[in-house]
Amino acid sequence: xxxxxxxxxxxxxxxxxxxxxxxxxxxxxxxxxxxxNFSHRIDxxxxxxxxSGRDKGHLAQxxxxxxxxxxxxxxxxxxxxxxxxxHTQLYKRFPEVGCVLHTHSLNQTVASRLYAGAGRMRFEGxxxxxxxxxxxTHDTTLDLPVLSNTQDMRTLAAQVDVLLDRQPLWxxxxxxxxxxxxxxxxxxxxxxxxxxxxxxxxxxELRKLQR
Amino acid sequence: xxxxxxxxxxxxxxxxxxxxxxxxxxxxxxxxxxxxNFSHRIDxxxxxxxxSGRDKGHLAQxxxxxxxxxxxxxxxxxxxxxxxxxHTQLYKRFPEVGCVLHTHSLNQTVASRLYAGAGRMRFEGxxxxxxxxxxxTHDTTLDLPVLSNTQDMRTLAAQVDVLLDRQPLWxxxxxxxxxxxxxxxxxxxxxxxxxxxxxxxxxxELRKLQR
Amino acid sequence: xxxxxxxxxxxxxxxxxxxxxxxxxxxxxxxxxxxxNFSHRIDxxxxxxxxSGRDKGHLAQxxxxxxxxxxxxxxxxxxxxxxxxxHTQLYKRFPEVGCVLHTHSLNQTVASRLYAGAGRMRFEGxxxxxxxxxxxTHDTTLDLPVLSNTQDMRTLAAQVDVLLDRQPLWxxxxxxxxxxxxxxxxxxxxxxxxxxxxxxxxxxELRKLQR
Amino acid sequence: xxxxxxxxxxxxxxxxxxxxxxxxxxxxxxxxxxxxNFSHRIDxxxxxxxxSGRDKGHLAQxxxxxxxxxxxxxxxxxxxxxxxxxHTQLYKRFPEVGCVLHTHSLNQTVASRLYAGAGRMRFEGxxxxxxxxxxxTHDTTLDLPVLSNTQDMRTLAAQVDVLLDRQPLWxxxxxxxxxxxxxxxxxxxxxxxxxxxxxxxxxxELRKLQR
Numbered sequence: 001x002x003x004x005x006x007x008x009x010x011x012x013x014x015x016x017x018x019x020x021x022x023x024x025x026x027x028x029x030x031x032x033x034x035x036x037n038f039s040h041r042i043d044x045x046x047x048x049x050x051x052s053g054r055d056k057g058h059l060a061q062x063x064x065x066x067x068x069x070x071x072x073x074x075x076x077x078x079x080x081x082x083x084x085x086x087h088t089q090l091y092k093r094f095p096e097v098g099c100v101l102h103t104h105s106l107n108q109t110v111a112s113r114l115y116a117g118a119g120r121m122r123f124e125g126x127x128x129x130x131x132x133x134x135x136x137t138h139d140t141t142l143d144l145p146v147l148s149n150t151q152d153m154r155t156l157a158a159q160v161d162v163l164l165d166r167q168p169l170w171x172x173x174x175x176x177x178x179x180x181x182x183x184x185x186x187x188x189x190x191x192x193x194x195x196x197x198x199x200x201x202x203x204x205e206l207r208k209l210q211r
Numbered sequence: 212x213x214x215x216x217x218x219x220x221x222x223x224x225x226x227x228x229x230x231x232x233x234x235x236x237x238x239x240x241x242x243x244x245x246x247x248n249f250s251h252r253i254d255x256x257x258x259x260x261x262x263s264g265r266d267k268g269h270l271a272q273x274x275x276x277x278x279x280x281x282x283x284x285x286x287x288x289x290x291x292x293x294x295x296x297x298h299t300q301l302y303k304r305f306p307e308v309g310c311v312l313h314t315h316s317l318n319q320t321v322a323s324r325l326y327a328g329a330g331r332m333r334f335e336g337x338x339x340x341x342x343x344x345x346x347x348t349h350d351t352t353l354d355l356p357v358l359s360n361t362q363d364m365r366t367l368a369a370q371v372d373v374l375l376d377r378q379p380l381w382x383x384x385x386x387x388x389x390x391x392x393x394x395x396x397x398x399x400x401x402x403x404x405x406x407x408x409x410x411x412x413x414x415x416e417l418r419k420l421q422r
Numbered sequence: 423x424x425x426x427x428x429x430x431x432x433x434x435x436x437x438x439x440x441x442x443x444x445x446x447x448x449x450x451x452x453x454x455x456x457x458x459n460f461s462h463r464i465d466x467x468x469x470x471x472x473x474s475g476r477d478k479g480h481l482a483q484x485x486x487x488x489x490x491x492x493x494x495x496x497x498x499x500x501x502x503x504x505x506x507x508x509h510t511q512l513y514k515r516f517p518e519v520g521c522v523l524h525t526h527s528l529n530q531t532v533a534s535r536l537y538a539g540a541g542r543m544r545f546e547g548x549x550x551x552x553x554x555x556x557x558x559t560h561d562t563t564l565d566l567p568v569l570s571n572t573q574d575m576r577t578l579a580a581q582v583d584v585l586l587d588r589q590p591l592w593x594x595x596x597x598x599x600x601x602x603x604x605x606x607x608x609x610x611x612x613x614x615x616x617x618x619x620x621x622x623x624x625x626x627e628l629r630k631l632q633r
Numbered sequence: 634x635x636x637x638x639x640x641x642x643x644x645x646x647x648x649x650x651x652x653x654x655x656x657x658x659x660x661x662x663x664x665x666x667x668x669x670n671f672s673h674r675i676d677x678x679x680x681x682x683x684x685s686g687r688d689k690g691h692l693a694q695x696x697x698x699x700x701x702x703x704x705x706x707x708x709x710x711x712x713x714x715x716x717x718x719x720h721t722q723l724y725k726r727f728p729e730v731g732c733v734l735h736t737h738s739l740n741q742t743v744a745s746r747l748y749a750g751a752g753r754m755r756f757e758g759x760x761x762x763x764x765x766x767x768x769x770t771h772d773t774t775l776d777l778p779v780l781s782n783t784q785d786m787r788t789l790a791a792q793v794d795v796l797l798d799r800q801p802l803w804x805x806x807x808x809x810x811x812x813x814x815x816x817x818x819x820x821x822x823x824x825x826x827x828x829x830x831x832x833x834x835x836x837x838e839l840r841k842l843q844r
Binding site for chain 4: 547549550558560612613616620624628631632
Binding site: 336337338339342347348349350398401402403405406408409412413416417419420421 | 454455456457477526528529531532535536571573596597598599600626629630
C-alpha cells in the first residue's frame with residue numbers, strides 16, 4: 001500500500017465541499033458547457049481541484065483530484081484544467097487563501113467584454129461592498145480588474161502577479177471568459193463570488209437604464 | 212433554571228416562519244452574500260430577528276435570536292445585524308406591525324440607485340397596488356421613498372421617522388442597499404414585499420422599453 | 423345529507439389539476455402577491471375556481487370553490503375573486519371552453535402598459551403561433567388585445583364581449599394588470615398561456631434590441 | 634411475436650437519456666408550449682425521437698418513438714414531429730453524429746429574428762468557443778447561420794445541406810423559430826447547445842449595453 005503525501009480525509013472533506021458548491025453554482029447557470037473550475041487548499045503543499053472537462057451540474061466526489069502548488073497532478077493520472085496555474089498561484093503567494101472559485105456567468109462574461117478596454121470595473125457606494133474582507137462601509141470604491149485573455153497561462157499568471165503587487169484583491173475578470181474569486185475558506189470565497197456577481201449585475205442593469 | 216422574559220414557544224413558532232420565508236427569498240437571489248435580515252414580533256416587548264452574517268440560503272432555527280424594542284439582545288450572547296434598529300423602530304411605533312422583511316434583490320438595489328436623486332419611486336395604475344393594505348383600486352398612486360445610505364443607524368432611523376410622520380407607509384428603499392417592507396404578520400409583510408419587488412421590476416423594464 | 427348540484431368527484435379532479443398548475447405558475451413568478459386566478463369547467467352549469475386572496479405558491483385543494491355561470495358561489499360561504507365574471511363569461515358564451523387561466527407575469531404587466539395605447543400586441547412570423555388552436559403556420563398574424571383596466575367587472579366583461587364578436591380569440595391583456603388565456607381543457611389553456619408569455623417576451627426583448 | 638428491426642434495449646437506453654435531458658431543458662424554459670424535439674441515434678439505420686406535440690416538461694419514456702433515416706415511423710403508429718427530416722438529414726449525412734437537440738429558448742428565437750437579415754451570428758474572442766469540437770482557442774471566429782423559416786421541411790433541409798457543404802457546423806438557427814445543435818453523443822450535443830445559448834445570450838446583452 002502506497003502512502004499518500006496528503007491526508008485523504010482532508011481531500012474527502014474538501015472534495016465534498018467543492019461538489020456541493022459546484023452543483024449550486026451550476027444550477028444558477030454560472031458554469032455553462034463544462035466550463036469553470038473550483039479548488040480548495042488541503043495543506044501547505046496540496047490543493048484539491050476539479051478535473052478538466054466535467055459537466056459541473058453532475059460533478060461527483062471522484063471528479064476532484066489533487067495538485068501541488070506548481071499545478072502538477074499528485075498521485076493520479078488524471079488531468080486538471082489548463083487554468084490550474086491561476087489557482088495555485090494564489091495558494092502559493094498567500095498562505096491565508098484557502099479556496100478559489102472560477103465561474104462563467106453570463107453577466108461576468110458580458111462585463112468582461114464591455115470593460116476590457118477600461119481594464120477594470122469600479123464599484124462605488126454599494127452596501128454589498130461590506131461583503132468583502134477588509135471593507136466595513138458602503139462609502140468606498142472597489143476595483144475589479146479585467147485582464148486580456150490568452151491560452152498561455154504563464155502570461156496570465158504574470159499579469160495577475162503584477163496586479164497583486166499593486167493592491168489587495170479578492171477577484172479579477174478575464175476578457176471573454178469569466179471571474180476568479182477567492183477567500184480564506186469556501187464560505188468566504190463564495191461570499192466574495194456572490195458579491196462580485198451581484199455588483200456586476202447592478203452595474204450592467206444601471207448602464208441599460210441610464211440615459 | 213433561568214426563566215426567560217418571553218414565551219419560548221412563541222420564539223420557536225416565529226423562528227420557524229422566519230427560516231421558511233428566508234430560504235424561499237434566498238432561493239430567488241434576494242439575499243446575496245449573507246446580506247438581508249428578517250424579524251417577527253413575539254410579544255409587546257420582544258422581537259425574533261436573524262443573527263448577523265449568516266448565509267440566508269442555509270439559515271437554521273438556531274440563527275434566529277431575540278432583541279427588545281431598543282434592539283438589545285435578550286438572554287443571548289449573540290449579535291443581531293447592525294440594522295436591527297430599523298426593525299425595532301417599526302415595532303415600537305406601530306403596535307399593529309408584526310413582521311419586517313429586509314432584502315437586497317438586484318432590482319431593489321438598482322432602483323435605489325436610479326431613483327435616489329428623486330427621493331422616491333412612484334407607482335400608478337397597477338392592479339397590484341391592491342396588494343397593499345388600505346388600497347382597493349389600481350386607480351391610485353403609491354410612493355416608495357428612497358433614503359440615502361449611511362452606516363449610522365440612528366440617522367437612518369430618524370429619517371424614517373420623518374417619513375412615517377408624513378404618510379402611511381409599507382416600505383422604503385435605501386440607496387445602494389435594498390428594501391424594507393412590513394405588515395401585520397408574515398403573510399402580509401411578504402405580500403407587500405412581493406408587490407414592491409414586482410412594481411419595481413415593472414418600472415425598470417418600462418424605462419428600458421420606452422423610447 | 424345535502425345533495426350537491428354538481429358531481430363532487432368532478433370538482434375534486436378539476437381542483438387537483440388547478441392546484442398543480444397554479445403551483446407551477448407560481449414557481450415561475452407569474453402570480454405575485456396573492457394575485458391571479460384559475461378556473462376549470464365542471465359541467466354545463468358549474469365552474470371550479472380559486473378562492474380570493476390566497477398565496478398561489480401554497481394553494482391547496484380546499485382553496486378551490488364552485489360558482490355557477492353567473493359567478494355566484496354554489497354550496498359554499500366562501501368568496502371567489504372579483505374577476506370571477508371574466509371567467510364565467512367565457513364558459514357561458516363558448517360551450518367548448520373548459521379552462522381559463524389568469525396570470526400576472528412581469529412581462530405581461532409591462533407589455534400591457536406599453537401597448538395599452540395601441541390597444542393590441544401583434545405577433546407575426548413566429549413558429550410558436552402554431553401553438554394556438556386553428557393556426558398551422560408561422561406565416562400569419564395574431565393580435566392580442568389590450569383592454570383598459572377598471573374595477574367594474576361588468577364594464578370589462580362588456581368590452582371583452584365586443585372583442586369576441588369581432589374575432590376568434592384565445593386571450594387578452596388588461597392594462598397594468600395581466601393576461602387572460604383559455605382553451606378546451608387545462609393542457610390547451612396552458613399551451614396558449616405559455617405561447618402568449620413567450621411571444622410577449624420575444625417582442626419586449628426585440629424592442630430593447632432594435633435600434 | 635414480431636421481431637423489431639432495432640435493438641429494443643438500445644431504444645430504452647436512448648429514450649431514457651432523451652427524457653432526462655428534455656426535462657432539464659424544459660425546466661429552463663427552452664421548450665415553450667409543446668415545442669422543441671430531441672433525438673438520438675440507435676444504430677446505422679434507426680433514430681429515437683420525441684413524439685409530436687407533447688409537453689416537454691412532463692415527457693415520459695413512452696413519448697419517444699423510432700424513425701428510419703428517411704424520417705418514416707418504424708414499428709409504431711405514432712407520428713413524430715414535422716421537423717423529423719431536419720434530424721435524420723444529419724444522421725444520414727454524418728455517421729459520426731449521434732444526437733440532435735432542437736430547442737426554442739427566448740434568446741434563440743429573439744436572436745433568430747434579429748440576425749435573420751444578416752443570415753448569421755458571429756462569435757469572436759469567447760473562451761467558451763473551446764466548447765465546440767475542433768476549437769482549442771478563444772482567438773477564433775464561429776458563425777451560427779440563420780435560415781428563413783418555412784413549413785416545407787424539404788426546402789429547409791436543402792438549405793441546410795448547402796450550409797453543410799460549405800463548412801463544418803455544430804448548429805443553426807431558423808428565423809422566428811429556434812436552434813438546432815448536434816454532436817457525437819448526448820453529452821457533446823448538450824455541450825454545443827449550452828455553448829450556443831450562452832454565446833447568443835452574451836451577444837444580445839452586449840447589444841443592449843453598447844451605445
